Amino acid sequence: EAPALLGPAQVRELAERLGVSPTKKLGQNFVIDPNTVRKIVRLAGVQRGERVVEIGPGLGSLTLGLTETGAGVTAVEIDHRLAAELPATVAAMQPEVFADAERPRLSVVRSDALDVTAEDFAADAAPTKLVANLPYNVSVPILMHLLELLPDLRGGLVMVQAEVGYRIAAQPGSKEYGSPSAKAAWYGPWRIAGTVSRKIFWPVPGVDSVLVGYERRDEPRGTEAERRLTFELVNAAFAQRRKMLRQALQPVLGGFDRTVGVITAAGSNPAARAEELAIDEFLAIARAAASATE
Ligand code: SAM
Numbered sequence: 001e002a003p004a005l006l007g008p009a010q011v012r013e014l015a016e017r018l019g020v021s022p023t024k025k026l027g028q029n030f031v032i033d034p035n036t037v038r039k040i041v042r043l044a045g046v047q048r049g050e051r052v053v054e055i056g057p058g059l060g061s062l063t064l065g066l067t068e069t070g071a072g073v074t075a076v077e078i079d080h081r082l083a084a085e086l087p088a089t090v091a092a093m094q095p096e097v098f099a100d101a102e103r104p105r106l107s108v109v110r111s112d113a114l115d116v117t118a119e120d121f122a123a124d125a126a127p128t129k130l131v132a133n134l135p136y137n138v139s140v141p142i143l144m145h146l147l148e149l150l151p152d153l154r155g156g157l158v159m160v161q162a163e164v165g166y167r168i169a170a171q172p173g174s175k176e177y178g179s180p181s182a183k184a185a186w187y188g189p190w191r192i193a194g195t196v197s198r199k200i201f202w203p204v205p206g207v208d209s210v211l212v213g214y215e216r217r218d219e220p221r222g223t224e225a226e227r228r229l230t231f232e233l234v235n236a237a238f239a240q241r242r243k244m245l246r247q248a249l250q251p252v253l254g255g256f257d258r259t260v261g262v263i264t265a266a267g268s269n270p271a272a273r274a275e276e277l278a279i280d281e282f283l284a285i286a287r288a289a290a291s292a293t294e
Contacts, residue, residue, distance in 0.1 A: 004068050004093055005034040006061045011202055014059050014089065018081055022203055026079060027135025030058050033200035037065035043193045043211060044131045044157035046071050051125040053150065055113045055132040055142055058082055060089045062133055063106070067097045072105040074124050076113045083110040113142045118149060130156035136207065139164055140180050147187050151220070157193060157213035165192055165210035172278045179238040183231055185279040186221055188214040222283055229286040230279070237274035237282070245277075246270035253289055262288045 006014070011032045015022070022028035031037055040062060046052060048070030057063040057075040059082065066073045067090060077083040086108050090097050097105045109120045121127055130146055130153055139160045147153070160168070163176075169190040170176035184190050196209040222230065232252050240248040245268065246260050253259040263270040266288040268281050 005037055005064050006032070006059065006093075007034060008032040008202065011059055011061065014085075018059075018085055020059070020079075020081060025137075027056070027137055027139075028058060028079075029136075029201040029203060029205045031061040031133060031200055032202045034065075036196060036200045037062055039194065040131065040133075040157060040159065040211060041065045041069060044129060044213065045155070046129060046131060050128045053121070053127045053130045053132075053146065053153075055130070055146065056135050057086055057108070058133075060086050062131070064090060064093060066131060067094055067105055070105075072103075072125060074107050074109065074121055074127060076109045076111055076116055076120070078110075078112045080110060083108050114138065114145055116145075116149065121150070126152065128154050130158065133159040136161050136164075136205070140168075143168070144180070144183060147184070151187070151224075153187075153216060155188070155213065155215040157211055159196060159209050159211050162195070162208040162210045165212040168212050172276055174275075177275050178241075179234050179274075182234045182238075182277070182279050182282060184214070186227060186230070188217045190214045221280070222286075226283060226286055226290070229289065230283045233282050233285055233289075234274075234279075237277070241274045244271045244273060248274065249285070253285075258292070262292055265292065 011030050046066055046069050050071040052066050052071050052073050054063055054073050054075045057077050063073055063075055075086060087106060090106050107124055109116060127150055134142055143158060167176045167178055167180055168184045169192050170181040190212055193211040193213045198204050198208060233249060236252045237245060237248050245263055250259045253262050260270045263285055266284040268285060
């Protein structure tokens, strides 16, 4: 029986056959270890019948782990050759993925993940999870774009550079806490789910990786309008992270008096700094600003 996942030999053979030499620019480090793939899929809790969004499927190492469960995958890949070849790779190793020609369990969107829109996912079943081994240099913008685009996801698990993973999962008051931590927290609590050895990649990257994941909160924290204003406040606060909020938030909230009034009405200290505020406190300021305008 043909192996269902890609090992080191298959990854290299496939790359050679496609004429792909991995580029740093696109963060192309391919997973060559089926055990790691199965660990990611297990930690993400992927189940038969789900529809997973995968960013950067590459040669298909993780994609095959996802489809192996019986889940469907909508994969977004920027590299033309990789995007074009993925269906053939999966069809050769797991023909059952295409057994239902009307509703194949794999579809590929050839695009920069930063440019995808809701329409790119409309043809498939609504996505339930985000699972990806993200390209290092753009992992945070890609993650934020997908979370904002697909607020109904039930959760996600991504592999990122270790420092980035710790920043995403950071709590207020810690050194790593920043705007990605605050914004990610909007969608649910994030936690580091595991660490990953460099040796499971080809080529071996110069940095360590971690798995960081979340499960969506039962109730959304706020409306879409509230989220937008909250994120504007987060951006402004962390753009001047050494300044006190009464200074840093003026570009969004207005002059000094109004800014102090709104922050105080929200129950926060106008002399606090961005790094001290949890996402719910930014949300409270957004709500106080909205009701002060009414
Ligand atoms: N998922 C594969 C694996 O685990 O072996 C490959 C992961 S590799 C770290 C990152 C992948 O993201 C590459 O296939 C790369 O071509 C793709 N990529 C890089 N930048 C991208 C972007 N902006 N949008 C979509 N895909 C991108």
